[in-house]
Amino acid sequence: MADKETKKLWGGRFAESMDALCERMNASIDVDRALYREDIEGSKAHARMLAAIGVLTDEELAAILKGLDEIRAEIERGELAFRAELEDIHMHIEARLTEKIGEAGKKLHTARSRNDQVATDFRLHLRRRMQGIVEEIRGLQRALVAQAERWAEAVMPGFTHLQVAQPVTFGFHLLAYVEMLDRDAGRMEDAIRRMNECPLGAAALAGTTFAIDREMTARELGFARPCRNAMDAVSARDFVLEFLAAGAIHAVHLSRLAEELVLWTSPFFGFVELPDRFCTGSSIMPQKKNPDIPELARGKTGGVIGALVAMLALMKALPLAYNKDMQEDKAHALRVLDELEMLVPAFASIIAGMKPNPARMRKAAEEGFATATDLAEMLVRKGVPFREAHEVVGKAVAWCVAHDKRLEELPAEVAQSLHPKLSPAMIAQLSVERAVAARRHLGGTAPEEVRRQCAFWKQKLGMED
Amino acid sequence: MADKETKKLWGGRFAESMDALCERMNASIDVDRALYREDIEGSKAHARMLAAIGVLTDEELAAILKGLDEIRAEIERGELAFRAELEDIHMHIEARLTEKIGEAGKKLHTARSRNDQVATDFRLHLRRRMQGIVEEIRGLQRALVAQAERWAEAVMPGFTHLQVAQPVTFGFHLLAYVEMLDRDAGRMEDAIRRMNECPLGAAALAGTTFAIDREMTARELGFARPCRNAMDAVSARDFVLEFLAAGAIHAVHLSRLAEELVLWTSPFFGFVELPDRFCTGSSIMPQKKNPDIPELARGKTGGVIGALVAMLALMKALPLAYNKDMQEDKAHALRVLDELEMLVPAFASIIAGMKPNPARMRKAAEEGFATATDLAEMLVRKGVPFREAHEVVGKAVAWCVAHDKRLEELPAEVAQSLHPKLSPAMIAQLSVERAVAARRHLGGTAPEEVRRQCAFWKQKLGMED
């Protein structure tokens, strides 16, 4: 074909054009078009550097910069047609640039390769969106802290093994997630910091014969420094793996919160109601109001774990340097970015909008002998060794179960028969409010400690009082 | 909004419309539109059954069938607009049907729920496409058998630990994959057979108060029988897991073949050349010709494993019956279907098109002392216990390594010094051709046995001779 428009930019040595099915498999444009912004940003920095070292003239540089800006605008207006034959976003932009500005466009790829180009684009892209996710996590923390402060005194049952364990406050429970999310954000920030080195100039894998200025491009693109070793720069994808790992751990935390929301909104718990706008109904059952968003969050967590596994398995046995397998990295990472960018703000809205039912919570806290530990600890204060006190109260509970009584209703004579120091006065002191109030040390569930923790977080998260 | 067009079909009890972000998260139409054909097929069978039991009149049935056929045509012409507010393919089709035919459309959902509907659609969809994948696997087997027969005598080194082990024939090596693929196809077929039960009529989870005829719908849709228990029918997704597991194992086999193609086409092996149409070049290095398709296959295998993990993690702790988490099942399965539908025929083309280099293979087979085992086995025939023979030949190899000789060049006096029965005549008999020819028992690498295996497969795979 004389005027084949879509000649491969690498086609010099090839005698045969590509098999259609393979071309479709090979093309990554459906995925990597998401990187167009960073690709243009990176090309502009590269062009400025090429001009600074004399490879491009000022006129060529000007034409390239103008052309690239126009192409960005074209893409954002949806005017650039994407075609599998042009493989990827780099080739699309370069081909369009040459179409627009001629010879100068053909010079842009001097002293670089798609290998360092895509590594640069991808780090820039991840960096930008991960910073956004950190912001969203901060927003979710704020929503949790606000609710925690509002419900610092609301007593609910604390669970272990989904059995009632000890009374806690709802505020205290919510703050546990604030802690987890803080570590999640920290992991994202550590990953950003570690990936913030510039691969540009590594070229295919070994650097280039041009006397490039890698410090300059790194600086222009906001990287902390250039990658120290060119082969590492194009071969490594631990920056993707670390993002996916941080994302998976974060998703697990969201999934745990989701699991609790599903439980709390189920009719036999009834601790929380979600506003209609976060729920859906059933096509057959007219009464249904389902906590879809938390359920989807749990489900999507599976997908995030899967993306991490996909990338670990993919990278596991690849020799250096670049291998085409690595092209799949973007599909996995972009999907996770998309999911987290939906999930985290959705949770912030849900937490801000949820309506706790403190009466149901308090009533539930009175079931399940939640104050049994307190009774044992009272005995300890009377000099009974803890292990013996535990045994005595265990027997008291067994009596209550057999006689369908609450612990507060344990008859004095039964108490006395179990242990001489187990007095009616002790039994009379048992209450879920006293139980939570007594746990006032650092990290305890007492309302005053919850308020102290809230104050800490409000300051740290920049929440006005 | 007075005349809100996109009223939820389940909205009776809801006071508030859906949060926009949540609506976007909740909608599955971008994914499940792929099921439109099966959704219409299932609705037609359901409608016929409703008419048969008197819930629909003949006129209503006729209107529904005609309407559904028209909607299918509209979808295939790209005329039906998909909107997140209508959530999924079921709602889109039902809403459009009611728009077209009025009251009768509102009756179609009698005695069913989206829970049994989607389970039915999805099984039909998987069944159809898995059958297609089995056909593609058969095609790949045929391509392998054809090459195996052509190269039944071509000697190459057989490897263990990527070290030269013993000479084999290229045909023999390719037939190993024919075996693996046969089991892969068998796993797909077993999965199809096991999932071939009809969920329709399970309704939300418990069946319905209408006297439905589930045998009839099962028969109409080509299922072997109805699911025996309604709750199982809507709750279980092991049919998806089994497909993904079969797909992952198959992908691992493709990935191993891909790994070998990458090795065989690397310059230091040079056993095989791939036609240009399966390769790509480099944007910086003019000489490069890269085996992209095999590399992508390896990479995409990671994605298939990831999809399996995603679904296992998702289902792991879900109580019965339907939970919204399960909506994600289609995204994972459809992605794997898409990948396998590309990968398997791409491999068939590559195998059919690859050009072995028998001279390089044979030369390589002579390196690495590939006939050492044969020498030990000759000693055994002279009455030396195998373990002793192994030791003797091991020392002969060590001598050759130290003196940079091939085993065929072992001097007679050295041989004699190692073992009196190690004769020059034995050494003279060593050759890679003799080595392969001697392994002529069932399953061995001898050309005659390879031809026998090829004949078996040609008959089984319906290949004309």
Place this chain on the structure above:
Amino acid sequence: MADKETKKLWGGRFAESMDALCERMNASIDVDRALYREDIEGSKAHARMLAAIGVLTDEELAAILKGLDEIRAEIERGELAFRAELEDIHMHIEARLTEKIGEAGKKLHTARSRNDQVATDFRLHLRRRMQGIVEEIRGLQRALVAQAERWAEAVMPGFTHLQVAQPVTFGFHLLAYVEMLDRDAGRMEDAIRRMNECPLGAAALAGTTFAIDREMTARELGFARPCRNAMDAVSARDFVLEFLAAGAIHAVHLSRLAEELVLWTSPFFGFVELPDRFCTGSSIMPQKKNPDIPELARGKTGGVIGALVAMLALMKALPLAYNKDMQEDKAHALRVLDELEMLVPAFASIIAGMKPNPARMRKAAEEGFATATDLAEMLVRKGVPFREAHEVVGKAVAWCVAHDKRLEELPAEVAQSLHPKLSPAMIAQLSVERAVAARRHLGGTAPEEVRRQCAFWKQKLGMED
């Protein structure tokens, strides 16, 4: 060292002995000693075949068989010392045999390699233990069917999205698991059938120069046939992957049942009590009784999924034939065998021992407007299109929620205002018993259908009546 006891059986060509740390990494004896029985069984079959083709004399065969039986007894009495230097179970047994019977022992390894030997041992071992797991699954099915029959009439709420959906019977709910388990057993049986081909005689990868009789060894070891291709026989591990995949899907089903047991035994559900013998207490909270075994089952499911992923990732990019990476396969598979052999019978005991609380279940079924679908279906029978009926009942539910009424308490005038056909007579008919009884078609939740399903299963599972 003159009398080095632990000389490697492969050490002929080596100048240097093994690094101690590497020897520890390399040794698999801690894991593969589990295969001792099958290793001996396989060696006996191999020896008989070698005698049949004249490689061993009758005397040598007799000595080998006797020696192997003695070694088995020694191992079972704990008398054989295992040492890392002897690497694996094969080397331990061969070395001990030679120690016991001299020369003849050194002949046993003629015409085989550890590659085909371990593949044979491992298939035999998996086959035996997987058959045991199938038996355990049948036992769990029996326990479920027995409880299902006992509680065929016990009404409980059926859930979707953990919200009350429609009333079901407890028997019906349990039978859903019987179905899942049946497919699980089927997957195990398919995997056993597919792996039931004998690798022995494949030797290192290409067969052997001896005229071995592979049909004979296959028959002796109870395999359906020899593997057709020697390279496949030693290279493939899809038999392990298929077992792990079947195990992971089965574990997911157990995990779902475990999740339900945790919910059902939690105080706000209270549907089921577990006997003390399946529970543990708390070291601090005297009242706790925790459903540990179901929780451990959920947790161990993670490990089974992890083992599958480990093996998929391990095999993903291995060229043929044997690579040392594959040695890890046994650690993963044996761990999963151990776990399933504990989990499945533990569930059978728990199911047999659990004590449902039908009163709490029934009461719970009356919450959550579980009969709303039935009301809509009554309207349909009066000629109201289902979609309209759904909307009307949805509004009725919304009215009840706002006025804190149950659906059975909907005032006549409200009903009439919602739809003229919504009559007090209809409302009066609503009951959870009627709801379940009405779903009497194939697969429905009605007691009579549950009993029919139980009869089917009792016959299939060989349960006396």
Place this chain on the structure above:
Amino acid sequence: MADKETKKLWGGRFAESMDALCERMNASIDVDRALYREDIEGSKAHARMLAAIGVLTDEELAAILKGLDEIRAEIERGELAFRAELEDIHMHIEARLTEKIGEAGKKLHTARSRNDQVATDFRLHLRRRMQGIVEEIRGLQRALVAQAERWAEAVMPGFTHLQVAQPVTFGFHLLAYVEMLDRDAGRMEDAIRRMNECPLGAAALAGTTFAIDREMTARELGFARPCRNAMDAVSARDFVLEFLAAGAIHAVHLSRLAEELVLWTSPFFGFVELPDRFCTGSSIMPQKKNPDIPELARGKTGGVIGALVAMLALMKALPLAYNKDMQEDKAHALRVLDELEMLVPAFASIIAGMKPNPARMRKAAEEGFATATDLAEMLVRKGVPFREAHEVVGKAVAWCVAHDKRLEELPAEVAQSLHPKLSPAMIAQLSVERAVAARRHLGGTAPEEVRRQCAFWKQKLGMED
């Protein structure tokens, strides 16, 4: 049983003793005995704090401290019998303590629970061993840097897609791993820092009614601070997940290095020889010398990925606070610790011991037209736009392939016909040494830059010069 020795410490309320199979499933002592040191360390800190706040007398404290030290010695001498009935390491130590010192032993568990105790033990244990792994990683980096410096000038082919790309130096290639490992160590260090908060005092989930001093125990145990929220302290396991994720990424890097060692030692590469002490032989093939340790490293990487997946799946949908599922965390983490503690030093030995073959490397670098990019870059310096230069050189390579020539042998007339600026002088300048020397910018492969990088690392890693 009147004098049942193994009475559960939590058994007060229980009427029935534990099912034997369940007891075996429930017991974690086989795994968590590994934590004995940290359990004793934690108990001593807890006891000191209890004395400081007046819960224990000085005499009781002294008895407890002495008793615990004795128990540690007993365990280390193998004198403490471990029994499934005593469940876990905490119970074993407490029971033995009470046996030794009586009443005071029963007081030790005051104000704590196994929930905070195990979280504390596990963090201490992980912290200690992860610090050890970081040290081992530093050792492996040193081994790599030493070899990199030695081979800073050794030219080898750099690969992309396992095709020859451009010449690089072996030193440069090894330094790529030094970079990856540095980030691996950084991830471990970040994880240690993030987990370094003390859970002790969180008790079951809510804190305790005693006025404990959590700052004191945190300080005693070397933690940076106490966990801020008690429920988070006992519920979260992201510290385990983060370790496993860091371990998995690190293992992937080791696996890539292993993959390269397997390739480099294969006969057709022959770049590197491994000393015998890292290799094994074959039971059948006398000549084999297999790179077992690298292969095992690849294989074990699968297990590390699997452990991560196991824990992610396990935690994914657990409500707060402690659930028994979480007991499995230690099995997964300890297995990964064991593996990494073997793998990393094994790699350090292998890297230190490997013997490169610079002649084979250099020869290989001359194949595959590795200097084609340099030729294109020369044309660029003559004013040819890069894209055009790439095309011209591509055609030159195609000519060479067709005529079986090396690029250095391109005839002048062919060169001229391809482009007027493609001069014989340029062709004459092509050499692999010039190619590497020219890439002397930051991060390039030139020997002088490799030496500069080595100097950087030697200083950072504290290597004497």
